[in-house]
Amino acid sequence: MFIDVELSEEAKADAELAKRLEEACPVDIFAARDGRTEIARENLDECVLCELCLDASPPGAVRVVKLYDGGAALER
Numbered sequence: 001m002f003i004d005v006e007l008s009e010e011a012k013a014d015a016e017l018a019k020r021l022e023e024a025c026p027v028d029i030f031a032a033r034d035g036r037t038e039i040a041r042e043n044l045d046e047c048v049l050c051e052l053c054l055d056a057s058p059p060g061a062v063r064v065v066k067l068y069d070g071g072a073a074l075e076r
């Protein structure tokens with residue numbers, strides 16, 4: 001496991017954001033279920049660091065953490 005993706009509590013419970021994230025991520029790391037955003041943990045290492053999830057989210061909603069790089073994070 002080299003990548004982790006974290007969501008704020010607000011982001012997890014935001015149905016509209018869940019749909020946007022599901023559409024944005026090219027490797028299906030986000031799933032919209034019952035109005036919530038879930039992380040498909042089995043897909044985490046497919047992350048290509050494209051930042052499309054960050055583009056689709058308000059500031060502070062999503063962090064993409066590079067576990068191999070001392071926990072350096074992509075965030076806005």
Ligand code: SF4
Nearest residue numbers: 025047048050051053
């Ligand atoms: S950086 Fe790209 S591949 Fe990684 S979780 Fe975000 S949208 Fe998906």
